[in-house]
Amino acid sequence: MPQWIVVSRSQHIGMHYIKHDGYHYAAKQSVASVMLAELPKLLPHYVLGFIQQEGRYRPVAMLSLDGQNNHYVHSDGRWLGSYVPASLRGYPFSLADIEGDQKHSVWIRLC
Known part of the structure; x- marks a missing residue:
């Protein structure tokens, strides 16, 4: 794990x-943490959600409708959206x- x-x-x-080759690591990720500073770039392309954690709510980009498969990752690892959340770019x-x-x-x- x-x-x-x-x-x-x-x-x-x-x-x-070793730098990752594509976004295969995010294929099963249903949400991505986001920073408030990236909201202007993020909002035109993603549904924004909020997850409660330790009594606070943190913003996330919704990447899946079924909670299992990231719909923004192609089977060859390419990111299908026009904007990649910073939390995934920095992986x-x-x-x-x-x-x-x-x-x-x-x-x-x-x-």
Whole structure:
């Protein structure tokens, strides 16, 4: 099962990642997290939804009607929409907060 970890300069020095080839990794993803700054580019192409998480609502782009298959990913990995949400463009990296810390950290998803 994939997990998210904080990227550390001391623990991950000398490591690298292989850039993804297409959007196959998002084929089963039914929503994508979105930032408020990207809403003007996002709204003409996606239905916006909100997911409750830890007492707050966060905006998401709806990518699936059936909750299982991302309708924006072609079988060859191409993105079929004209705008790709930033959370998917930056994969496998993400910005997130560490609990109890006011700073943002860079996280990476390990498979």
